[in-house]
Amino acid sequence: MSIQHRKVIQMEYKRNRNGEGTWRETASGNIEYRFTYTDEYGNRKVKSVTGVSENHCLERAEEFLARLRQRFEGINLDATIPELLYEKIESDFRKNYTGEQGYERNLRTIETIEKSAIGHMAIADIRVYHIERYLQSLTRYSNNTISKFYSMIKLAFAVAVDRGIVRTNLMENRNVKCPISDRPDKKVRGLTEEEQMKFINALSEYKPQNNHNTYRLQLLIELYSGMRMGEINALRPECINFSKGFIHVDRTISHGKASPFLKEGTKTKAGERDVPISAVLKPLLEEALEQMGDNPENLIFYDYNKGGVITTNQVCSMYKKICKDAGIPYYGQHALRHTFATRCIEAGIQPVVLKGWLGHTNIHVTLDTYADVFDRMNLGAISKFEDYMDKVLQGEE
Structure with missing residues (x-):
């Protein structure tokens, strides 16, 4: 993002907070806040956010402008978990961190994640309850397979943090735990x-x-x-x-x-x-x-x-x-x-x-x-x- 654009966003946000934005109460009793901003193409636009209070509206406006700044800086906020993982494992494979067999296994794991609801969402929009819902759906798999899915999702969030797409790795939340399979583990058994x-x-x-x-x-x-x-x-x-x-x-x-x-x-x-x-x-x-x-x-x-x-x-x-x-x-x-x-x-x-x-x-x-x-x-x-x-x-x- 250019210095000029960065200044425009910061100045407009201050002006809005000082009263140049407009406020109104909606029919449902919420507060609506309308403010102007400059998009990545230099166009002046209007954005509306609603909240239960003026402070809530200002927080949502700040979140919107922060995401806009990220886009100006070349951060892909629309990136999905599979997109980040495909790029990561391809890079590891080309640098010989992963062999062909491991690379193929990783591809198959990512392809399965891609078919899920969480696989279609932008990782920046994913919340803990989305992750929890996805992890709960994995219990039909074996524990070995579950651990692969869990590790891949955690890796995707780590990549997203490194790239500035998200601030925190939600997979490190203490409430997000690797699920346990409904199936009993297969016991290793040789012939009598x-x-x-x-x-x-x-x-x-x-x-x-x-x-x-x-x-x-x-x-x-x-x-x-x-x-x-x-x-x-x-x-x-x-x-x-x-x-x-x-x-x-x-x-x-x-x-x-x-x-x-x-x-x-x-x-x-x-x-x-x-x-x-x-x-x-x-x-x-x-x-x-x-x-x-x-x-x-x-x-x-x-x-x-x-x-x-x-x-x-x-x-x-x-x-x-x-x-x-x-x-x-x-x-x-x-x-x-x-x-x-x-x-x-x-x-x-x-x-x-x-x-x-x-x-x-x-x-x-x-x-x-x-x-x-x-x-x-x-x-x-x-x-x-x-x-x-x-x-x-x-x-x-």
């Missing part, structure tokens, strides 16, 4: 020993039609290594070190804006790791290397029919069929990774070791994810108490 054997038998007996891939080796490698399926499908021969007994994980198959692609780097920084090759895992890796064909990415597992990388969804579809044939519950193909972790805990492997093998960011992720398994394993510790009490009662202590 009996279910594991049923799965292995059904996988070996499965006869694919038209020579389709059964993804048998990938499924068994996940079962015996705990690697994520995207990491398995991204393996190259040089990742496998038989002499030292480990698989080096340093890339994954990611979902891009258009199609899946081979991503250099893992899901998280902790995801780059060395996974031990057990006696049961070694022959599976050797078989995979023997079956490997030439492909442009030099991947051990490659979709030669489509000419591209193999996605987790492709393998998951097969896993679902095998579970049905085996007569075992389907919890998603990721259950094989949880099964590996469960067997490790049952075998007495320490959480800090398992954390490294699984590529968890910190030990709390491992302990929280498999808390029920750790608790179950601790039940046997009562025998140590019983042995000790026997000695106490016999006077040996």
